[in-house]
Amino acid sequence: MMENNQLITIQNMAKDYPVGRGYFRALNDVNLTFKRGEFTGIVGPSGSGKTTLLNIIGSLDVPSEGKTTVLGQSIGELSHKKAAKLRNEHLGFIFQTYNLLPVYSVYENVEFPLLLLGKNAEERKKAVMDALEWVGLTDKLKSRPAQLSGGECQRVAVARAMVKKPKIVLADEPTANLDAENSHNILQTMEKMNSELKTTFIFATHDDKVKKYLHRKISLEDGRVVKDELVEGMGNG
Amino acid sequence: MLAIKLAYRNLIGAGLRTWLNVIVLSFSFLIIIWNRGIINGWDRQARNDTKNQEIGGGQYWHENYDPYDPFTLTDAHGIIHETLKSNDNFAPILITQATIYPGGRVQSILLKGIEPDQKILTFPTESLKSDIEEIPVMLGSRMAENNKLKIGDFVTVRWRDANGTFDAADAKVVHIFKTDVPTIDNGQMWVPLQRLQKMMQMDGEATLVVANQKITSAPDLPHWLFKDQDFLLKDFAELIKMKNVGGYIMWLFLLLLAWIAIFDTQVLSIFRRQKEIGTDIALGMTRGQVIRLFTVEGAMHGILAAILAAIYGGPLLYLQAVKGMSMPEGTDDMGIAIAETIYPYYSIGLIVVTALVVLITTTIVSFLPTRRISKMNPTDAIRGKIQ
Ligand SMILES: Nc1ncnc2c1ncn2[C@@H]1O[C@H](COP(=O)(O)OP(=O)(O)OP(=O)(O)O)[C@@H](O)[C@H]1O
Ligand SMILES: [Mg+2]
Numbered sequence: 001m002m003e004n005n006q007l008i009t010i011q012n013m014a015k016d017y018p019v020g021r022g023y024f025r026a027l028n029d030v031n032l033t034f035k036r037g038e039f040t041g042i043v044g045p046s047g048s049g050k051t052t053l054l055n056i057i058g059s060l061d062v063p064s065e066g067k068t069t070v071l072g073q074s075i076g077e078l079s080h081k082k083a084a085k086l087r088n089e090h091l092g093f094i095f096q097t098y099n100l101l102p103v104y105s106v107y108e109n110v111e112f113p114l115l116l117l118g119k120n121a122e123e124r125k126k127a128v129m130d131a132l133e134w135v136g137l138t139d140k141l142k143s144r145p146a147q148l149s150g151g152e153c154q155r156v157a158v159a160r161a162m163v164k165k166p167k168i169v170l171a172d173e174p175t176a177n178l179d180a181e182n183s184h185n186i187l188q189t190m191e192k193m194n195s196e197l198k199t200t201f202i203f204a205t206h207d208d209k210v211k212k213y214l215h216r217k218i219s220l221e222d223g224r225v226v227k228d229e230l231v232e233g234m235g236n237g
Numbered sequence: 238m239l240a241i242k243l244a245y246r247n248l249i250g251a252g253l254r255t256w257l258n259v260i261v262l263s264f265s266f267l268i269i270i271w272n273r274g275i276i277n278g279w280d281r282q283a284r285n286d287t288k289n290q291e292i293g294g295g296q297y298w299h300e301n302y303d304p305y306d307p308f309t310l311t312d313a314h315g316i317i318h319e320t321l322k323s324n325d326n327f328a329p330i331l332i333t334q335a336t337i338y339p340g341g342r343v344q345s346i347l348l349k350g351i352e353p354d355q356k357i358l359t360f361p362t363e364s365l366k367s368d369i370e371e372i373p374v375m376l377g378s379r380m381a382e383n384n385k386l387k388i389g390d391f392v393t394v395r396w397r398d399a400n401g402t403f404d405a406a407d408a409k410v411v412h413i414f415k416t417d418v419p420t421i422d423n424g425q426m427w428v429p430l431q432r433l434q435k436m437m438q439m440d441g442e443a444t445l446v447v448a449n450q451k452i453t454s455a456p457d458l459p460h461w462l463f464k465d466q467d468f469l470l471k472d473f474a475e476l477i478k479m480k481n482v483g484g485y486i487m488w489l490f491l492l493l494l495a496w497i498a499i500f501d502t503q504v505l506s507i508f509r510r511q512k513e514i515g516t517d518i519a520l521g522m523t524r525g526q527v528i529r530l531f532t533v534e535g536a537m538h539g540i541l542a543a544i545l546a547a548i549y550g551g552p553l554l555y556l557q558a559v560k561g562m563s564m565p566e567g568t569d570d571m572g573i574a575i576a577e578t579i580y581p582y583y584s585i586g587l588i589v590v591t592a593l594v595v596l597i598t599t600t601i602v603s604f605l606p607t608r609r610i611s612k613m614n615p616t617d618a619i620r621g622k623i624q
Binding site (some may be wrong): 060088118 | 521
């Protein structure tokens with residue numbers, strides 16, 4: 001039930017966090033739509049609500065008001081199971097702190113989402129090797145996360161997010177812990193996937209290095225969208 | 238299946254931490270089985286020895302006989318009933334109080350007269366077939382040691398016959414036998430039945446008659462009451478029961494240790510692995526799946542422990558079942574049969590029940606702390622925020 005390529009629609013959405021006896025409104029009156037193949041950043045100062053917005057899109061949290069629809073499913077009305085299925089099948093996550101599973105090897109980390117999807121061994125192997133090739137880590141299959149550099153960890157995380165070819169990848173400050181070279185490396189990999197697989201990327205970031213890759217920039221301030229602009233010459237033909 | 242695969246991966250991945258838990262658990266496993274095996278083995282051995290050497294297939298007691306009151310012995314004897322006279326099926330024993338004077342000391346003992354040719358009990362009564370003037374006596378090694386008597390030694394025996402007249406004679410130690418059954422050893426001497434009957438002026442009389450283990454029915458007879466094996470093993474059964482209670486307490490204690498180890502590991506790992514749990518959920522696992530994963534992980538400790546215990550413990554237990562375990566000295570003064578070497582007996586039932594109990598309880602213990610997972614907020618968990 002997706003109309004004209006709109007993967008995500010957010011209407012009059014607000015998010016309140018309980019604080020003490022009252023509430024703190026972290027997002028207010030958010031109206032946004034995201035289309036297939038976007039490469040979009042949510043920018044804004046610390047505390048402006050970027051992570052909160054990503055979490056709601058990622059069905060890890062629920063909005064307090066308004067309607068948020070992701071791939072035709074209304075976040076907030078989904079059961080735990082349905083939300084898990086949505087994430088499992090269609091969403092990829094990349095975190096600032098990589099969040100690799102520490103006791104798994106690189107290979108096993110990337111394989112994990114495929115196990116959850118119930119793919120058979122052959123499919124898994126092929127997809128994992130493809131994903132690791134994308135991020136250039138085929139020589140570290142057996143390494144544990146603790147044996148990798150930050151840049152390598154984040155590349156594994158990117159491979160893990162991409163291995164199931166999700167419709168949407170949500171990345172919360174993916175470069176915040178990386179140096180310039182690694183940041184560009186990661187962003188270029190993601191850019192390549194975006195153009196080849198038409199995967200929708202949504203970043204939360206206040207990193208200038210990320211900003212120059214974005215095709216669309218949504219600015220948040222105190223939980224409100226204050227600007228939503230397409231960046232010229234960035235695939236917005 | 239997924240939970241099992243991932244749990245296995247997590248456990249193997251966690252390496253040393255897993256193995257420490259598994260080793261502790263496998264120890265408990267083994268000690269539980271070993272402890273039960275020894276009690277079982279002892280029980281079986283002692284029952285057998287007691288049956289073979291003391292109680293046979295049951296005993297006919299003279300109606301006045303009370304083994305706990307030696308003063309009744311003067312009245313607890315009578316002419317052996319006709320039906321109990323077959324040497325193939327019965328062995329009469331006459332019991333009387335006497336005093337011996339070993340090395341100048343005075344010691345009150347029981348004299349037990351038994352037919353040297355008896356075929357019912359498997360202790361070496363034939364050595365009483367000795368044609369000497371003194372009273373030939375045979376005694377167990379504990380009795381011999383306590384009174385410093387050796388084969389060939391003489392000892393004065395004083396007794397009171399049926400008419401209440403005191404008499405005394407020298408006895409000669411003709412044989413010393415070793416037995417696991419202290420109740421045919423401590424404080425007693427064995428003499429030929431007919432000799433004792435003559436000494437006591439109780440021709441053809443006995444205090445009790447031991448029946449062959451093969452007898453099928455044993456009705457009570459006038460003045461002779463049949464006591465079956467169960468009755469005669471009652472004291473023993475009581476003691477084993479007490480040992481069992483001790484064993485169960487040890488068993489529970491070990492299990493408790495194992496449970497605490499697993500519970501602790503689980504609580505800690507759920508706490509420590511919040512970020513991992515959050516990530517699992519972000520990657521599309523349901524809470525139910527995560528709970529199952531952690532439960533299986535905990536329970537798998539039990540399975541790995543069983544496998545490990547089988548690998549290193551199996552041969553150990555087997556070796557001990559074959560070679561037996563030497564009991565420390567002094568353990569045989571408990572008034573109950575304890576062999577010098579106990580051969581532990583491990584029944585399939587024992588092993589299966591222990592394994593099941595350990596596995597089921599470790600699963601439950603593993604499951605309990607996982608309720609925290611369902612209360613966890615995934616967005617906080619992802620950041621590894623301590624809650
Ligand atoms: N669980 C929570 N409970 C209460 N308040 C929260 C919670 N999570 C976030 N907030 C508040 O909501 C606001 C938005 O937080 P959010 O994490 O979305 O900001 P952000 O834009 O991602 O900031 P940063 O750039 O520092 O990551 C902040 O003021 C924050 O304090
Ligand atoms: Mg944030």
